[in-house]
């Protein structure tokens with residue numbers, strides 16, 4: 001019956017979950033996950049939030065009710081819209097190929113009802129947009145509104161698109177510690193007006209950020225032949241003074257010293273370090289750098305330092321391979337092109353959104369406070385990567401993924417739970433092309449509690465898989481065998497410490513609580529090894545008693561009440577039959593409990609509450625509700641069960657002492673007094689609230 005095993009650290013592997021393919025999945029996390037998947041795979045790059053916004057405009061991210069028989073999903077794709085996405089056109093065919101490769105789906109075989117899956121509704125919307133705009137995705141909100149009115153939901157008004165988009169949350173939420181460096185080209189290929197437009201763009205982008213030395217810090221570098229730093233992270237960080245520095249920045253034509261500009265950005269990050277901030281660089285260029293090799297090297301240095309680089313190419317002279325080298329991968333969401341400097345303003349919101357969501361690229365231990373944890377990206381080498389995590393209080397979730405920048409509850413590869421005193425550990429293997437492991441710590445506690453001083457999570461990356469030398473066995477019915485992973489690491493948790501120290505053993509104790517799971521305890525041998533032992537099924541470990549007792553009896557605070565005069569109940573036959581509990585002959589507030597070794601203990605229900613009494617048929621303590629007592633009637637008709645008029649989800653059971661015990665029906669069921677059982681609401685006859693001839697006839701049932 002017992003499972004014994006040597007102290008072991010658990011490495012648990014992924015249970016990957018994907019709400020993006022769950023029918024009727026909805027909510028902003030699901031929509032963000034779908035949009036990221038589509039954009040990272042270059043299906044609708046440079047859409048300037050159109051796809052994101054349409055989800056909100058059409059269905060408030062899937063939260064508006066769907067009409068029965070309508071299967072358009074979150075993006076409300078009608079049947080004729082879906083059929084347009086299946087056409088074999090020069091625009092659509094390559095996208096069908098991407099969908100086949102990346103999502104393993106033959107788009108021509110997708111049926112309309114499948115669009116209730118968020119990913120398919122989103123893909124259909126992306127394809128529909130791609131085919132209807134032929135490469136020119138409308139960029140600003142007004143143009144997107146007229147697109148919506150004309151092509152997507154004909155008969156509506158563009159005005160409504162803008163109105164609903166205005167309801168969407170803007171700005172950075174939670175994650176505000178960002179060091180944002182703009183690198184602006186002022187080479188001879190730009191006109192003075194173009195340079196002014198680029199300056200205006202920078203000012204528009206920073207509009208949504210809270211600029212301060214603790215939140216977003218902004219730097220601005222101008223480059224042509226020379227590099228000039230207009231604003232540094234050490235400059236006074238407030239909106240007015242940064243805007244003033246941008247206004248003063250003059251145009252100076254020359255060549256294109258991109259590499260020096262990137263190095264100047266790196267130097268400013270290094271001179272003003274803030275380990276827990278996102279490092280983002282927005283580079284604006286209209287051509288090709290003077291020295292491509294130098295530019296590659298400078299890019300590598302900046303990326304190794306942990307910066308995410310957004311590269312904006314303006315005009316027709318762009319060196320696309322260079323632009324894509326500079327941009328952080330996946331390139332589709334980090335590089336942008338616009339036709340000219342007039343058009344650059346259309347990227348403002350896209351850049352704001354992308355910078356706000358950018359991960360912190362890190363190859364070291366990181367610490368953050370729950371509620372303010374940025375997304376992280378850890379470099380992944382061919383050895384794979386192990387992440388260990390601990391937390392200073394409470395419990396939270398960690399989601400990670402290699403093929404998605406923004407893992408969340410809605411979509412992830414590996415999920416791990418970290419709990420105070422129970423570090424977690426997970427391993428991501430390398431399968432050939434991934435460059436980063438993206439990790440997102442949930443921004444809330446999953447125990448529902450609030451911790452006024454905040455809880456801090458620490459994540460540590462380790463190259464490769466950590467090996468835990470473990471010597472493990474489980475013993476069942478006297479037979480030793482190796483334990484299964486689930487037996488070792490229930491729920492993916494990791495025992496955090498070895499209590500079997502000399503000091504602890506010198507107190508004479510050999511059993512210690514197992515943090516976070518009271519159905520187990522540590523058992524020490526005299527050499528200081530610790531074994532995690534499971535209590536018999538249904539029992540919990542009581543530290544003060546150093547023993548296992550039944551669930552539902554509360555924590556036993558006092559272990560002095562063993563009474564061997566009841567040991568006759570704790571026979572081997574009873575224990576083998578699973579009978580550990582017995583009514584106490586003298587008091588309804590007490591009961592007898594046997595331990596697995598045949599000793600009887602007298603327990604009280606009263607420590608759960610003064611109205612608790614032992615309920616032998618359920619082997620637990622239940623409250624007695626003295627407001628209503630139909631039980632004396634039991635001696636007349638022998639009926640043990642009655643309705644509980646104040647609450648139809650409960651019923652009364654009488655014990656032998658004629659005490660009324662109020663018991664809950666299973667969740668979702670209500671009491672049916674006609675058949676004296678709990679049933680589904682729809683199955684309970686309207687007259688079955690209370691027996692009109694019974695002892696409770698005077699009570700009016702509440703429905």
Ligand SMILES: *[C@@H]1O[C@H](CO)[C@@H](O)[C@H](O)[C@H]1NC(C)=O
Nearest residue numbers: 149150151152153154155156
């Ligand atoms: C949208 O509706 C208007 C008038 O109802 C019509 O003239 C126009 O052709 C429609 N556009 C499309 C793309 O169907």
Ligand SMILES: *[C@@H]1O[C@H](CO)[C@@H](O)[C@H](O)[C@H]1NC(C)=O
Nearest residue numbers: 154155156157159160161163
């Ligand atoms: C546009 O919005 C107005 C006001 O919110 C609403 O009354 C109207 O029905 C909407 N029109 C369409 C076509 O959705």
Ligand SMILES: *[C@@H]1O[C@H](CO)[C@@H](O)[C@H](O)[C@H]1NC(C)=O
Nearest residue numbers: 304363364378379380381463
């Ligand atoms: C991460 O850091 C470790 C040790 O500091 C180093 O060995 C490893 O090469 C780095 N990995 C990457 C991908 O930079």
Ligand SMILES: *[C@@H]1O[C@H](CO)[C@@H](O)[C@H](O)[C@H]1NC(C)=O
Nearest residue numbers: 365389390391392458459460
């Ligand atoms: C969490 O892990 C870090 C790094 O391993 C360690 O320095 C820190 O003390 C740990 N914190 C807790 C609360 O265990």
Ligand SMILES: *[C@@H]1O[C@H](CO)[C@@H](O)[C@H](O)[C@H]1NC(C)=O
Nearest residue numbers: 470471472473480481482483
């Ligand atoms: C138990 O695991 C060890 C180590 O992995 C292995 O060497 C041994 O053969 C296993 N024993 C059984 C009975 O499977």
Ligand SMILES: *[C@@H]1O[C@H](CO)[C@@H](O)[C@H](O)[C@H]1NC(C)=O
Nearest residue numbers: 498499500501503504512513
């Ligand atoms: C002794 O055991 C307790 C658990 O009962 C544990 O918290 C403590 O860390 C142990 N002492 C040492 C020195 O490990």
Ligand SMILES: *[C@@H]1O[C@H](CO)[C@@H](O)[C@H](O)[C@H]1NC(C)=O
Nearest residue numbers: 561562563564565566586602
């Ligand atoms: C054990 O229980 C019996 C029967 O209720 C009682 O007479 C006796 O005093 C109890 N012994 C102790 C030590 O409490």
